[in-house]
Amino acid sequence: MKEIAISVENLTVRFGDSVVLNNINLNVFKGEILVILGGSGCGKSTLLKHMIGLYEPEKGRVIINGIDIINADENKLRELRKDIGVLFQSSALIGSMTVYENIALPLREYTGLSDDAIERLVRIKLAMVGLLGYEIYLPSELSGGMKKRAGIARAIALDPTILFFDEPSAGLDPITAAELDLLIKNINNGIGTTMVVVTHELESIFNIAHRVIMLEKEEKGIIAEGDPYILRKESKDPRVRNFFNRHIPEHLYQKT
Amino acid sequence: MSSNDFGFDIKGLAEAGLTVSLSGRLSVENFDKMLSFRGDIFSKYKPSSLVIDLKDVTYMDSAGALFLIEMEYESKKEGIPCEITNMTKEQRGLLELIDRDAYEKSFQVTKKAGLNFIEQIGHEFIKFLDDIKNIITFIGMMIIKIISSLFRLSSIRWNDVLTYMKKSGVDGLPIVGLISFLLGLIMAFMSSLQLKQFGANIYVPALVSIAMIKELGPIMTAIIVAGRTGSAFAAEIGTMKVNEEVDALIVMGFDPIKFLAVPRVFAVMFIMPFLTIFSDLFAIFGGFVVGVLGLDLTVHTYIQQTMKAIKIFDIITSLIKSVTFAVLIAGIGCHRGFEVKHSAEEVGTATTSAVVTALFIIILVDSMFAVVLSYI
Ligand SMILES: Nc1ncnc2c1ncn2[C@@H]1O[C@H](COP(=O)(O)OP(=O)(O)O)[C@@H](O)[C@H]1O
Numbered sequence A: 001m002k003e004i005a006i007s008v009e010n011l012t013v014r015f016g017d018s019v020v021l022n023n024i025n026l027n028v029f030k031g032e033i034l035v036i037l038g039g040s041g042c043g044k045s046t047l048l049k050h051m052i053g054l055y056e057p058e059k060g061r062v063i064i065n066g067i068d069i070i071n072a073d074e075n076k077l078r079e080l081r082k083d084i085g086v087l088f089q090s091s092a093l094i095g096s097m098t099v100y101e102n103i104a105l106p107l108r109e110y111t112g113l114s115d116d117a118i119e120r121l122v123r124i125k126l127a128m129v130g131l132l133g134y135e136i137y138l139p140s141e142l143s144g145g146m147k148k149r150a151g152i153a154r155a156i157a158l159d160p161t162i163l164f165f166d167e168p169s170a171g172l173d174p175i176t177a178a179e180l181d182l183l184i185k186n187i188n189n190g191i192g193t194t195m196v197v198v199t200h201e202l203e204s205i206f207n208i209a210h211r212v213i214m215l216e217k218e219e220k221g222i223i224a225e226g227d228p229y230i231l232r233k234e235s236k237d238p239r240v241r242n243f244f245n246r247h248i249p250e251h252l253y254q255k256t
Numbered sequence B: 001m002s003s004n005d006f007g008f009d010i011k012g013l014a015e016a017g018l019t020v021s022l023s024g025r026l027s028v029e030n031f032d033k034m035l036s037f038r039g040d041i042f043s044k045y046k047p048s049s050l051v052i053d054l055k056d057v058t059y060m061d062s063a064g065a066l067f068l069i070e071m072e073y074e075s076k077k078e079g080i081p082c083e084i085t086n087m088t089k090e091q092r093g094l095l096e097l098i099d100r101d102a103y104e105k106s107f108q109v110t111k112k113a114g115l116n117f118i119e120q121i122g123h124e125f126i127k128f129l130d131d132i133k134n135i136i137t138f139i140g141m142m143i144i145k146i147i148s149s150l151f152r153l154s155s156i157r158w159n160d161v162l163t164y165m166k167k168s169g170v171d172g173l174p175i176v177g178l179i180s181f182l183l184g185l186i187m188a189f190m191s192s193l194q195l196k197q198f199g200a201n202i203y204v205p206a207l208v209s210i211a212m213i214k215e216l217g218p219i220m221t222a223i224i225v226a227g228r229t230g231s232a233f234a235a236e237i238g239t240m241k242v243n244e245e246v247d248a249l250i251v252m253g254f255d256p257i258k259f260l261a262v263p264r265v266f267a268v269m270f271i272m273p274f275l276t277i278f279s280d281l282f283a284i285f286g287g288f289v290v291g292v293l294g295l296d297l298t299v300h301t302y303i304q305q306t307m308k309a310i311k312i313f314d315i316i317t318s319l320i321k322s323v324t325f326a327v328l329i330a331g332i333g334c335h336r337g338f339e340v341k342h343s344a345e346e347v348g349t350a351t352t353s354a355v356v357t358a359l360f361i362i363i364l365v366d367s368m369f370a371v372v373l374s375y376i
């Protein structure tokens, strides 16, 4: 039996009157790359934000490394947060700080390392995402794809054991996106980091995912779970097969 | 040694070559220790060759990988062979993540030198002149657009005008009323302390109403509107710039000044005279309360004295003043908003500077009015 890193139990999310996610149950195992898929607006980012503990759910619990993140006290959460890295969909770099300062921020807060050591670590993180030479740039001076990469560098600054990526390769050129996939795989292999990745890129999914779950807007929950190669061939649900085979449902053609 | 530590064991002789067995965690927390260890190896031992054994390493992250790369790099610089043994496939993958050439080169980049003191002063002065030029250009351009929209009234976004009239006018009434009332109260009270000595309490109503209508009414209202509305305009438009909304408007064929600035300026132009009159009335009422309750003036006397002091000419010039202030406040607010490029921080700066610039220019223009009116 594999060890469980994150467990989501009976999670229900409601915004105002509309239920976005209904009774989600999900385990993420240590060291695996779990990919969350689904159409736009089906609640992927919402699920991710609940897994990190940013929002309080209507019902249910999220447990990371044995700690219930919704009811844990501040000290425990702080310890846990050190172990979690997050790349937000909009990168969420701090606009008033340079790229360098953005990445140094968690290192300064959590490690107490010397300035020299921090400088080396920041540079190495930038080298990993291919952004060396942009240390003194402000986020507003970067392109969308570069912001993404800077966001990734910040997320991995402390070499956390759990990483959350919300659409890491959206807006990147295919080469950079492929390099990013390699980066994700190598970090996962080399350090054994558990990863939860939201992405739409089929290529990326087949490259990196150990396991995928697919969310669906109408069902407000998970409609498929498993190995993407197997789901593509054997899923009984046409919505799932269509997604993996890039097949556009026929009724959409008839509209035109 | 605790399980979270980083350890090492050094075997062999410097001349014959060293074998360094690392153990424990090669991780971020221990990065300082690893760096000083690296320094020691090369400065103290000066080995003729180096073997790094990773057999007892329990955990390695990218900081550990960086350490190994620096060991290799340093050996290369010293011209000694360096070999890493017992490296797992995963650890090798981690090492390969790092673009060594780029990393090494990045340390050779020198930092840009800053400006010296005199250059900075010059720089700031040029910026200041530029800023004044930009504001004048913008307000001029806006006035042209306002006049041109007056010829085509249907091109004005009246719905927006009404919304902004409510936001900056109706919603601002309570604070304008309160402050003006207190101002009238204080003026009447303070002046009566002096005037009482000469038995000249009868002049309090005239003093309050003339001071309010000629100067304080328009100025107080302008200060409040600059703080409430000018700043809001800068923040709204600034945020729209950050979100590329303004770019989207341009692409869709809208003129952002006509779309965003003109309705705002119009709205403030319409409500400002009313707010000013409200401010005058509340202040006179404040004076009235003091006069009737504290100075033994009758209701009738107070009103009569006030009416005698108020001249139609003063009211009209006061309203012209307030419309001028309105254009300046709203125009500067919008201009500061448009100056934002793309960061949230700039929005904050724009908001502050919208208020400060507006206040500065209002005082300036008010003095000009005072000089001009004294000749009429
Ligand atoms: N803060 C919020 N308030 C209200 N509704 C929200 C909020 N965040 C997301 N939603 C709604 O939840 C649904 C899922 O959003 P999201 O998780 O962002 O989708 P995606 O799968 O594209 O990441 C959408 O219908 C969105 O309108």
Ligand SMILES: [Mg+2]
Pocket: A044, A045, A046, A089, A166
């Ligand atoms: Mg999303």
